[in-house]
Amino acid sequence: MVVYSIKDVEKLTGVKAHTIRIWEKRYNIIEPKRTEKNIRYYLDDDLKQILNIALLNRHGIKISKISDMNNAEILRRVAEIADIDESFEGQLDTLTISLIDLDEEKFLKIFNKNLQERGFVETMLEVIYPLLDKLAMMWITGSIKSIHEKFVSNLIKRKSIVYIDGLKPTRQETFLIYLPEGEMNELSLLFLNYLISSHGFKVINAGVDVSIEDLIETKGVRVPEYIMTIVNDSLSGQQLEVYIDHICNEFPDTEVVLSGIQVETMSPDFNGRVNIVKSSEETMVYLNRL
Numbered sequence: 001m002v003v004y005s006i007k008d009v010e011k012l013t014g015v016k017a018h019t020i021r022i023w024e025k026r027y028n029i030i031e032p033k034r035t036e037k038n039i040r041y042y043l044d045d046d047l048k049q050i051l052n053i054a055l056l057n058r059h060g061i062k063i064s065k066i067s068d069m070n071n072a073e074i075l076r077r078v079a080e081i082a083d084i085d086e087s088f089e090g091q092l093d094t095l096t097i098s099l100i101d102l103d104e105e106k107f108l109k110i111f112n113k114n115l116q117e118r119g120f121v122e123t124m125l126e127v128i129y130p131l132l133d134k135l136a137m138m139w140i141t142g143s144i145k146s147i148h149e150k151f152v153s154n155l156i157k158r159k160s161i162v163y164i165d166g167l168k169p170t171r172q173e174t175f176l177i178y179l180p181e182g183e184m185n186e187l188s189l190l191f192l193n194y195l196i197s198s199h200g201f202k203v204i205n206a207g208v209d210v211s212i213e214d215l216i217e218t219k220g221v222r223v224p225e226y227i228m229t230i231v232n233d234s235l236s237g238q239q240l241e242v243y244i245d246h247i248c249n250e251f252p253d254t255e256v257v258l259s260g261i262q263v264e265t266m267s268p269d270f271n272g273r274v275n276i277v278k279s280s281e282e283t284m285v286y287l288n289r290l
Contacts, residue, residue, distance in 0.1 A: 004042040006032075012096075012138060013050050014089065020050065027067040029053060048100060051093045052078045058089060095131050096138075099152050107155060120163045121198075124191055125280060128156060132187075153187060160190040170200035173290075176224040176254075178206035178215060180243070182233055192228065192259075195280070199287045201226075212243070216250050224254055231260035241270065248273050259283060 010017045023029045030049060032040040042050075052074055056066050066074065078094075091110055098106035114123040135152065175196045179189055186208050193205050204224060206215065218224075227247065231240060240262055248256055248270075257275045264278050277283045 004047060006040050006042070009042050009047060009050060012047060012134070013054055013093075015050055015054050023050075023053065023063060027063050029063065029067045044100065048097055049074075051097055055090055055093050091127060092131060092134065095127075096134060099131075099135070099148055102148070102151050104151075104155065107152070111155070111159065115159065120159075120194060121280075121284075156187055157190060160187070160194060164190065164194050164197055167194070167197040169197070169202045171202070173225040174202040174204060174222070175226045175228055176204045176206060176215075176218060177228045178210040179208040179230055181209055181211050183230065184208050185230075185232065188230055188232075191280070192230065192283070195283055195287060196228070199290070201287075201290075212246060215247070219250065223251065226255045226257060227251060228257040228259070231258065231262040233262070244270060244274055257286065 004012070006017045006020060009015070009020060020030065024032060030046060030053075032042055032046065034040060049071075053063070053066055055078055056074065057063060061077070069077070091114070095107060095110055097103075098110070111123070111127075114127050118126065131152075135149070177189060177192055177196065179185065189205065189208060193203050196203050204218070204222070206218070215227075244256065244258060255275065256273070257277060258270075259277045259279075259282075263276055270276075275286060277286050
């Protein structure tokens with residue numbers, strides 16, 4: 001059982017703690033539990049209820065009217081609004097609820113609608129990544145489990161692979177992309193794969209958790225024109241500069257491109273030997289120049 005403080009609920013729902021207290025006291029719409037010291041706390045059902053109430057309220061339904069609805073009526077109105085809601089907050093709340101409930105149909109309904117209207121890149125940048133940021137916060141508070149993370153990751157992977165498979169190379173140059181040892185975020189690698197493929201390049205996706213020895217072995221099969229990797233976690237037992245220098249020395253005729261949190265925070269100096277891109281937007285600018 002996950003227990004939330006009112007501050008946790010404020011962070012996860014975007015509803016101010018002061019507003020939540022008013023909803024409780026004036027409208028009796030939420031009934032928090034209390035510790036022996038009379039401190040409010042909330043459970044999963046309370047969190048979902050507040051998300052639903054916030055969604056209805058943002059669509060012009062007064063709290064006084066919502067307080068007269070039973071739970072079935074609230075859920076029915078939320079389902080109606082979810083079908084037409086174009087706002088960022090509304091879609092994010094609905095995706096969050098569908099994730100908590102492991103409701104694939106509801107999740108895919110919103111995901112697919114955004115893909116049709118926005119396209120893959122914009123959907124990932126403006127809908128999915130903000131959702132993943134929110135999930136990271138929920139993971140810290142303990143409000144989602146491993147099954148929730150696997151559920152959403154697998155749905156996004158499925159869509160990403162379909163969109164990647166729909167692209168055909170129009171250029172001869174090849175990118176070798178991978179994540180170093182210890183890096184397991186396959187979603188970021190798949191998105192990078194899509195960005196590169198959408199610019200017509202061939203892509204060798206070597207996958208996650210790739211050792212530098214395995215990377216070097218690819219020379220015996222094919223030497224790519226470009227190598228690109230994402231370094232978010234600190235490299236195991238190695239300095240970033242030493243690691244990248246090793247790659248540059250092993251692939252002297254290959255252009256190396258580097259991205260990730262470690263690049264943003266450390267600002268390493270590679271003496272012009274490496275192209276640095278600090279965001280998806282910068283990656284697209286770089287690819288457009290090639």
